[in-house]
Amino acid sequence: MLIRDYIKELILESINSCHKNGILPIFEIDQIEVERPQNTDNGDFAVSLPLKLTKVLKSNPLEIANTLTTYIDNEKANIVFDKILVAPPGFINFYLSQNWVQKQLEEILKSGKDYGNITKINPKNIQIEFVSVNPTGPLHVGHARGAVLGSSLASIIQASGDIVSKEYYINDAGNQIDLFVQSVYSKYSTLIGHEYPMPENGYMGDYIEDIAQEIHDENNSRKLNEKEIKPIALDKMLSNIRLDLLNLNVEFDNWFSEKSLFTSGEFDDTMNQFKKDQHSFSENNAIWFKATDFGEEKDHVLIRTNLEPTYYATDIAYHRNKFLIRKYDKVIDIWGADHHGHISRLKSALEAIGVDRSKLNILLYQLVSLKQGDDKVRASKRAGTIITTNELVEEVGSDACRYFFISRSPDSHMDFDIDLAQKKSSDNPVFYIQYAHARAFSILKSAADEGIKSNKGNIALLGNEHEINLLKKFTELSEIIQISADRYEPHHLAKYSLELATLFHLFYQNCRVIDEKQSNEISSTRLKLVGGFITVIGKCLDLMGMSKPESM
C-alpha cells in the first residue's frame, strides 16, 4: 500500500472517530491531499487538510489539526511513523520511522524486479497506440520522441497495475502511400531505362532511390510494373521503420493494418452505422459526418467526391475497432501536437457510434525542432531535410536518446541541438545514472572476491544520514510510478532516477562497504543496501527502456 493512501486512511478514520465522539460536526470531505514537504524538517509527508477545513468548520486550523492528530489511531500509525506533529499554520506532519524504513530494504530484496509495482484489484485493459507513422519515409527525431514516450509510458502503466497492449497503426492505404509508391517507381523506371515522371509533391529523399535500387538489384532479370512494386516498396519501408524502432529499444505487441479495415468490411459497417443513425449526409457528391450535432464547429467529410475515404473516416473505423470490436476499457493515443485539431472531432465521431468519448485519451507531445548552431532546421520528409531517428541513435546511442526524450515533459517544446548530440558528450545525465549502477556492481564484485556475504547483514545498523536518505528514496518508487502513469508523464521517473543516483554516489563517497577497518557485519549490511539500490535503479532503467551496465 502506498504511504499516501495509508495516511489518507489514518486521517479519514480520525475524522470518523471525531464525528462519533461528537468532537467535530459532520462535514463533507472530497479529497485529502498528501504532500511531500520540500524541507524534511517538516516531515516526510504532510497534510494541509485543516487549513482547507477552516471555512467549513469556522474554526482555527491549528485547533482542527490538533483534534485530528489526537484522534489518529496510534497503534496503526506507529507501524510506519515515528511521530506525527502539528505545525503552524495548520499542517499535520508525518515522520517515517527509521525502523519501518529499514524494513523496506528486506521488501525490496524480496520483491526484486517487481518492487514498486502496484497491484490493482480491477486492472483495466488499456491499449496504447503510438508512432503509427505512414510507411512513406524513415522516422525522424520527432517520431523518436513519440516512440520513446509511448514505450516508456506503456511499461510504467503496466507497473501501475493495468494490462497494456502496444500498437502501431500502419497507414497502408490512401493517397500518401500512392505518392510514395509512384516516387519509388519513378526512380526505379530510370534504372530500367523507362521514363516515369516524379509525381507532383512526390517524396524526394535519398531513401527513395535506395529502395528503388534495392528492388532493381533483387529483380535483375525482370522489369516490374508499378503494381508489382507497391507491396515490395511498402514492405521495405516498414522493415526499415521496424528496425529503427528496435534500435531505439521500442517494440510493439501488435501492428494493425489500415487496409484490413476494408477487407474485413469494418469500414463499411462503420459508414453504414453513421447512415443508419442519420449522423451522415450527402452533399456535393461527398458523404459528411454531421459533426455539428456533437458540438463541432463544422461538419467533416467522410467520403470524398472521388469516392476515396478520408483519413478521418478510416481513423473512426479504426477506433471503432478498438472499442467496439476489441473492447478496450481505455485507449491512449500518442500524437504530435500538430494533430491536435483532430482530437475533438475524433471523439465526437466516437460518441456518434456509441463510444464514451472519455475512454479515448490523447497524449500530445510538443514538436521537436532541430537546431544547428544558431540555425533552426525545419524537418520535412518530402524535401528530404530530415534528421532520422537512426542518425540520432548512431550519434548519441539509444540510452542517451531515450533519457533525453523521457526527461522532458511532453508539453515542453524541444529544440534538438544537433551539435550537442554529435559531441557524444558526457554532459548527459544518462551516464551519471548508469555509472551509479555500474559502481554498485563493482562493489558486489569486490565483495564476492573478499568473501563478504550480504545475508549476514543487520538492517538495524543502517542509520547514518546517507544510508537513511537512500532507503527513504527507495520507498518513493511506487509513488513515482503512480504519478507518471496517472498523468502520462514519464519525466517524473527520469528525475527520480537522477536523484536516486545522486544519493548513491553520495553514499559511495561517504560510506565504505568493504573496509578492513570495520566489522564484517557493517560490510554485509551495506552490501544489502547496495543490492537494494541495484534493484531500484534497475527498475527505473527498465521502465525507461535503458540498459543496465554492470561495468563502464
Place this chain on the structure above:
RNA sequence: GCCCCAGUAGCUCAGUGGAUCAGAGCAUCGGACUUCUAAUCCGUGUGUCGUGGGUUCGAGUCCCACCUGGGGUACCA
C-alpha cells in the same frame, strides 16, 4: 479571428494551491584520486517565475486580459 502548448538562473529544463518554494543539471572558477570505478565528490552565485489585474488565510501553480514564440484551424495525414 478561433483552439492548443510554452515563457522560471548565462543555457537546458523540474516544480501535485501550501510552510525556507525560488529548484536541478550544465556552463564558470577553486579543491579532493596509494581508495569498493574521479563518467565521482566538496565548495563557489545567479532570479521583477513574460506583463497587468483578480480569487484565496496562502498563487510560479487557479481565473481574466494582454505580450512573445511554436503548432493547429483541408474533400492532406
